[in-house]
Amino acid sequence: xxxxxxSIKSAASTVAYDLVTFYSxxxxxxxxxxxxxxxxxxxxxxYFGALVNYASLSGDSTYNDxxxxxxxxxxxxxxxxxxxxxxxxxxxxxQCFWALSAMxxxxxxxxxxxxSSPGWLSMVQAVFNKQAHRWDKASCNGGLRWQIYxxxxxxxYKNTIANGCFFDIAAxxxxxxxxxxxxxxxxxxxxxxxxxxxxxxxxxxxxxxTEGSNCTSYDRTRWSxxxxxxxxxxxxxxxxxxxxxxxxxxxxxWKKRVDALLAKTTHFFSTNESSKDVMYEPPCELIGRCxxxxxxxxxxxxxxxxxxxxxxxxxxxxxxxxxxxxxIAAVNQCQGGTSGTYCGFRWSSGSYDxxxxxxxxxxxxxxxxxxxxxxxxxxxxxxxxxTSEGNSAAGTDDDEDTDSPIHYSPITTGDTAxxxxxxxxxxxxxxxxxxxxxx
Numbered sequence: 302x303x304x305x306x307x308s309i310k311s312a313a314s315t316v317a318y319d320l321v322t323f324y325s326x327x328x329x330x331x332x333x334x335x336x337x338x339x340x341x342x343x344x345x346x347x348y349f350g351a352l353v354n355y356a357s358l359s360g361d362s363t364y365n366d367x368x369x370x371x372x373x374x375x376x377x378x379x380x381x382x383x384x385x386x387x388x389x390x391x392x393x394x395x396q397c398f399w400a401l402s403a404m405x406x407x408x409x410x411x412x413x414x415x416x417s418s419p420g421w422l423s424m425v426q427a428v429f430n431k432q433a434h435r436w437d438k439a440s441c442n443g444g445l446r447w448q449i450y451x452x453x454x455x456x457x458y459k460n461t462i463a464n465g466c467f468f469d470i471a472a473x474x475x476x477x478x479x480x481x482x483x484x485x486x487x488x489x490x491x492x493x494x495x496x497x498x499x500x501x502x503x504x505x506x507x508x509x510x511t512e513g514s515n516c517t518s519y520d521r522t523r524w525s526x527x528x529x530x531x532x533x534x535x536x537x538x539x540x541x542x543x544x545x546x547x548x549x550x551x552x553x554x555w556k557k558r559v560d561a562l563l564a565k566t567t568h569f570f571s572t573n574e575s576s577k578d579v580m581y582e583p584p585c586e587l588i589g590r591c592x593x594x595x596x597x598x599x600x601x602x603x604x605x606x607x608x609x610x611x612x613x614x615x616x617x618x619x620x621x622x623x624x625x626x627x628x629i630a631a632v633n634q635c636q637g638g639t640s641g642t643y644c645g646f647r648w649s650s651g652s653y654d655x656x657x658x659x660x661x662x663x664x665x666x667x668x669x670x671x672x673x674x675x676x677x678x679x680x681x682x683x684x685x686x687x688t689s690e691g692n693s694a695a696g697t698d699d700d701e702d703t704d705s706p707i708h709y710s711p712i713t714t715g716d717t718a719x720x721x722x723x724x725x726x727x728x729x730x731x732x733x734x735x736x737x738x739x740x
Contacts, residue, residue: 310359312632313670317355317364319643320578320662324348327367332386334371339593340659342387343395347373347597350402351663354604356671357409365412372406373418375399380419381427390446392455393432397466402471407689408680420690422477425470427696431469433486434697441516445495449510458514461499461527462507466491469534476541477682478691487538491558494531504561505568506531522584525569526598529605532562536612537644559613563620568600570623576649578626580668586647595659596646600667603627607671611679624671631665 305405326333326345336345352368355361372568372676377384382399383391403413405422414420437446437459447460447468465573475483494500497516499507507529508520539555585591606624609615627648634645636653644665645654681687 306669309669309672310361311671313355313359313666314361314566315642315665316635316644316662316669317359317361319638319640320348320351320666321364321367323659323662324367325739332374334375335386336659338466341395341397341594342375342391344594344597344659345371346382346395346399347601347657348403348663350398350405351666352598353402353405353409353411355666355670356411357405358670358677360413369412369414372399372402372424373414376403376419376424378697379698380424380425381431382424383431390453391451393435393445393463394460394466395449396428396449397432397463398469400425401466404470404477406616406737407477407687408473410686410688413689419692419695420470422687422691423687423695424483426691427476427695429467429470429474429483429486430694430696440512441497441510443489444497444516446512447690457512458509459497459512461494461506462508462524462530464494464499465506465527465530468494469530469537472537472541473680474539476680476688478693479683480693484541487534491531491534491538500531504558504565506562506565521723523568524565524595524598525582525586525602526605527582528562528566528569529602532566533605533608533612535559535669536609537556537618540612556613559609559616563609565611565615566602566606566623569599570627571649573649575651576630578623579630579649579651580623580627581647586649590637590648593658594662596658597663599648599662600660600664603664603668605673607667607674608680617675621672624668627668628672631668634661635665656738682717692710 323336324333325337326335334345335342336348348373349368352364356365361536375384376382381703382396396501405420407425411421432445435445436443437448441459443464444459446456447463448456449456450456450620471483471487471490475487497510498519499510506521508524508527510516510519535555535558539552539559542552542555568583569580571577571581580602581587582591582595582598585595603624606620610620629646631644634648634653635642637643637645637657639656643657644661646658646661647654
């Protein structure tokens, strides 16, 4: 593996370079952090998380400056990812995907924002505080709505990704800061999702439910990113509770959830002999009907799975067997665009599908760089080298929040606290080397 690392990194560099060509926010007159049409704002948030991940896993800082510029701009004046250009149309899941990227930045000690901006940790805490106050006890006994404001379509839908994202950042804040208030919220979010039936007794993860049905009627579609985010958050909680000697029972509970959710991710991997263990998106991929958003979902499952191997190391062999098989198929899709290296989407098809786009490119980057995860240290915390500035009161200083304030347990230190284009020959060698390595 060690001798193949330069080849993986070289291939990842090519994929990352092509991914960044889709970004226009650093052009004169454009808005930092925005992707051009047809990409929605939430996917831009995920996009910069992929670049933070790329810098952390590859050691290449080429795109750090545009990433810091984009994320600090879109965090807005209050650092809560409710910027003036998005506030009245964004949903809870949209806001939270930017927070996920800021959380990666805190956990990986990514380049910190300038002193005039809140720290990455503070941004995540601001989003957490906003969303905790939106926890809707008036219907279905809790949960987050898809939309923040009543005038946006889908306000009556309580979708799994919004609640899963909130669960995940609560779990990660608990681990990073050591503040058990976040862990309590993570447990509350899990219990609600499970109790309402969006996580079934056999650990299938459905897409969402409606307030009008009192959350008894479900959209039973199983998307990869919904399963992935609950698996990720459960692994974080397993890691966090395992580190607390008095929480052995809780750690055992979370381990059972990790194991069950991981077993169910087989739903997103092909069983055909010719493409065995290659990731795909069952609801839409094989019939060619994935929309722009759905084309990116495999990127997040790939990222979450690689991360899980660090939070729950016993899962490494199981997960890596699937990520390696997927990486082989994925890099073979990178035959498109003007450079001949842009990546397609249908990794399990065995041949290039003729498409290019942010979702396709981001998916291949995440599964490819996920192969490097064992070569870096795990996500840091406030007591293991984390340097991100935090503020547990972030996001609580305006009129949106009407509930009583969140009372935190004692505050920890964490709370205070373009690349050159490769020639076609070199690119070809890089991808060939990766293929040989992963096989």
